[in-house]
Amino acid sequence: MSATLSDRFLFGLPWLCAPPASFAANLRALSQSDGIAGAQIMHLARHDLNLDQLIALDKTLTKAAARIDWADLPTLRLAILARGSMNYTGPALRATALRHGLHLTSYIPDFGQATAEVMVPDSGLRRFAPDAALLAETAEGLGLAAPLIEPETAAAHVAAALGATRMQATRLREMGCGIILVQTLPAAPLAWAGHLDHSLPGSVQSQVAAYNTGLRHLAQDQALIVLDAGLLAAQLGGMVWFDDALWHRAKVPMALDVIPLYADHVLRLLRAAQGKSAKCLVLDLDNTCWGGVIGDDGLDGIRLGQGSAEGEAFLAIQRYALSLKARGIILAVCSKNDPANARLPFEQHPDMALRLDDIAVFVANWTDKATNILQIARTLNIGSDALVFLDDNPAERARVRQSCPEVMVPEVGDDPSLYPGLLSRAGYFETLALTTDDVKRADQYRANSQRLAQMEMVGDYDSYLASLDMTCEIRPFDATGRARIVQLINKSNQFNLTTRRYSEAEVAAIEADPACLALQVRLTDSFGDNGMISVVIFRKAGDNWHCDTWLMSCRVLKRRVEEAVLGIVAGLAHSQGARRLVGTYIPSSKNGIVADHFAGLGFAALEGGPEGQTRWTLDLAGYQRTDLPMQIVADTMAPAPKGP
Amino acid sequence: MDRDSALKIILDIFEDVMDVDPAQIRQTDTSDDIEDWDSLSHVRLMIAIERRFGQRFSNAEIEAIGNVADIVDLVVAKSSA
Numbered sequence: 261m262s263a264t265l266s267d268r269f270l271f272g273l274p275w276l277c278a279p280p281a282s283f284a285a286n287l288r289a290l291s292q293s294d295g296i297a298g299a300q301i302m303h304l305a306r307h308d309l310n311l312d313q314l315i316a317l318d319k320t321l322t323k324a325a326a327r328i329d330w331a332d333l334p335t336l337r338l339a340i341l342a343r344g345s346m347n348y349t350g351p352a353l354r355a356t357a358l359r360h361g362l363h364l365t366s367y368i369p370d371f372g373q374a375t376a377e378v379m380v381p382d383s384g385l386r387r388f389a390p391d392a393a394l395l396a397e398t399a400e401g402l403g404l405a406a407p408l409i410e411p412e413t414a415a416a417h418v419a420a421a422l423g424a425t426r427m428q429a430t431r432l433r434e435m436g437c438g439i440i441l442v443q444t445l446p447a448a449p450l451a452w453a454g455h456l457d458h459s460l461p462g463s464v465q466s467q468v469a470a471y472n473t474g475l476r477h478l479a480q481d482q483a484l485i486v487l488d489a490g491l492l493a494a495q496l497g498g499m500v501w502f503d504d505a506l507w508h509r510a511k512v513p514m515a516l517d518v519i520p521l522y523a524d525h526v527l528r529l530l531r532a533a534q535g536k537s538a539k540c541l542v543l544d545l546d547n548t549c550w551g552g553v554i555g556d557d558g559l560d561g562i563r564l565g566q567g568s569a570e571g572e573a574f575l576a577i578q579r580y581a582l583s584l585k586a587r588g589i590i591l592a593v594c595s596k597n598d599p600a601n602a603r604l605p606f607e608q609h610p611d612m613a614l615r616l617d618d619i620a621v622f623v624a625n626w627t628d629k630a631t632n633i634l635q636i637a638r639t640l641n642i643g644s645d646a647l648v649f650l651d652d653n654p655a656e657r658a659r660v661r662q663s664c665p666e667v668m669v670p671e672v673g674d675d676p677s678l679y680p681g682l683l684s685r686a687g688y689f690e691t692l693a694l695t696t697d698d699v700k701r702a703d704q705y706r707a708n709s710q711r712l713a714q715m716e717m718v719g720d721y722d723s724y725l726a727s728l729d730m731t732c733e734i735r736p737f738d739a740t741g742r743a744r745i746v747q748l749i750n751k752s753n754q755f756n757l758t759t760r761r762y763s764e765a766e767v768a769a770i771e772a773d774p775a776c777l778a779l780q781v782r783l784t785d786s787f788g789d790n791g792m793i794s795v796v797i798f799r800k801a802g803d804n805w806h807c808d809t810w811l812m813s814c815r816v817l818k819r820r821v822e823e824a825v826l827g828i829v830a831g832l833a834h835s836q837g838a839r840r841l842v843g844t845y846i847p848s849s850k851n852g853i854v855a856d857h858f859a860g861l862g863f864a865a866l867e868g869g870p871e872g873q874t875r876w877t878l879d880l881a882g883y884q885r886t887d888l889p890m891q892i893v894a895d896t897m898a899p900a901p902k903g904p
Numbered sequence: 905m906d907r908d909s910a911l912k913i914i915l916d917i918f919e920d921v922m923d924v925d926p927a928q929i930r931q932t933d934t935s936d937d938i939e940d941w942d943s944l945s946h947v948r949l950m951i952a953i954e955r956r957f958g959q960r961f962s963n964a965e966i967e968a969i970g971n972v973a974d975i976v977d978l979v980v981a982k983s984s985a
Contacts, residue, residue: 284919284920284923288923311948312920312921312948312952315948316923347944348944348948505962505963506947506951508963509947509963509966510943510944510947512947516947516948516951517951
């Protein structure tokens with residue numbers, strides 16, 4: 261059941277990460293261990309698993325049932341009632357349930373026995389005592405698969421079909437089954453007269469449409485939940501949904517390839533029925549709500565609206581978020597930014613669709629996002645399993661998934677045009693009804709954004725960093741890197757100690773100057789090559805080497821890269837006979853975040869300079885390198901630094 | 905497509921679909937010989953093979969399959985058709 265990448269995007273669940281290549285091996289290892297934590301199996305389920313993988317997962321659940329510790333995972337007893345074969349759907353539903361934080365026990369009557377078991381007093385179904393039931397009807401099963409010339413006959417067939425569904429729902433209610441899912445019928449694949457079918461009341465298409473309309477009324481009368489299988493099939497396309505050969509061979513009502521998606525839709529509704537749908541969308545800002553980085557690009561530099569393809573895509577993301585808010589979803593912001601910078605577009609950019617008023621909790625700081633997100637949940641007084649986190653940065657997404665696996669983090673890739681579609685297809689915010697409370701909810705939850713207190717880092721940050729498999733390459737300036745060096749020097753505003761700007765000619769001169777140590781730093785991690793992310797220039801003056809420039813891209817903060825750079829600089833300085841490194845911080849309107857940069861690296865404060873400048877010194881004799889969670893490659897430079 | 909290449913790919917698909925070790929499979933094996941090979945997994949197996957080789961099999965062709973060698977024969981025949 262392997263699929264090409266585009267197949268997965270079109271027909272799979274692309275907002276979920278693909279399973280690891282070791283999936284089968286992981287599952288085997290799990291099934292052989294003595295005590296299995298439910299969380300480990302749930303982690304496997306939270307990937308885009310194909311039908312084979314869902315079935316393998318379900319097999320493990322059955323075989324290892326006695327050894328799995330589900331902690332307090334909620335359980336649900338689901339009866340799956342269909343006239344077609346549920347041999348594949350059953351396992352898919354049970355495995356998919358884990359992705360949604362549910363432990364599903366299911367009951368599937370023998371083939372062809374579903375209706376009988378509902379109607380008959382003493383049946384396996386009744387003894388199973390379901391909490392929930394899925395009435396997975398098909399047009400064939402309801403007698404609506406044959407076109408009819410007489411409209412009255414067609415109407416009678418539709419009425420009979422609705423009556424049958426009504427009867428089953430009533431009996432299930434009497435059994436104490438509280439959650440009943442019914443589904444609309446997908447559009448018939450077999451045309452009768454062609455485009456005219458729409459106007460012929462006896463065509464299968466019309467009978468199905470009439471049944472679907474009647475079903476919605478029935479659902480309101482009887483408080484049933486409607487799964488719009490008709491819409492799902494239309495979105496995938498009838499050519500993909502229906503597989504006639506499979507139906508003839510095995511009486512499976514939909515193509516095997518669509519079963520994983522169908523199962524996910526069923527589970528979304530079951531979650532919604534239990535009040536467990538997501539309630540809050542947490543938005544990153546830079547490159548998620550607008551193109552670019554507000555702290556570096558400024559109001560005029562970010563891309564939003566204004567007829568550019570990129571700008572329009574980001575505006576569409578904002579509009580989609582607003583539409584969710586309009587029907588009761590809470591919006592929050594979690595951004596790594598100076599708070600004033602983060603607010604600036606909301607307050608002043610003419611194309612912003614989102615306003616500060618739309619955001620219930622606005623978090624902009626330099627703290628780890630996983631920590632912030634948990635704080636957002638606490639502030640709103642909702643479970644962290646009710647949050648969806650939208651961020652263009654794969655490293656941030658990985659961090660949140662690692663520390664807070666219950667937070668839903670769609671795998672959105674780097675094309676903003678696709679973000680609203682992926683959010684929508686993921687169906688995190690399914691709801692069973694809209695009430696006036698929903699409409700008012702956003703205002704009820706709006707908390708004034710106060711500065712959140714410094715929080716403890718959640719989870720094991722160092723293993724997260726180690727898991728990023730970082731390689732930090734540090735090299736002297738060279739001609740190849742010059743353009744990017746010049747760009748960084750002139751563009752970086754926030755993580756920039758001295759904000760000195762140099763022209764290309766000046767950079768070339770620095771490169772050639774033996775009295776300068778000028779370094780370019782590249783960083784790769786498991787998500788790819790981040791390119792050049794830091795530039796450092798020290799001027800050698802005998803005993804003292806002075807830091808002229810130290811800047812870094814904000815996209816890779818808190819990775820301990822600055823410590824790696826310091827290690828290399830200190831080693832070189834020491835080997836060339838210097839005794840001290842001297843650093844200066846020249847405050848600007850934008851670089852507040854690096855006020856404590858040298859302090860954090862172990863420098864001691866010296867007497868300050870004019871206009872708020874601070875000066876710092878590091879005694880090289882006393883300096884010791886620390887172990888860092890990354891590979892450092894610096895072999896284009898002279899001797900290996902001393903130290904542990 | 906030659907028989908050996910087709911066989912190797914088909915055995916890998918057996919592994920994906922049924923978690924059976926490809927090294928243990930002989931061409932004469934039927935569903936009696938492979939534990940997880942039943943009518944349900946057979947359907948999944950044949951669909952996976954269709955996708956992997958870009959071929960389509962009729963129900964008649966699928967029902968005619970008795971052992972692993974029959975699958976290889978079918979795939980090879982379709983690839984030159």
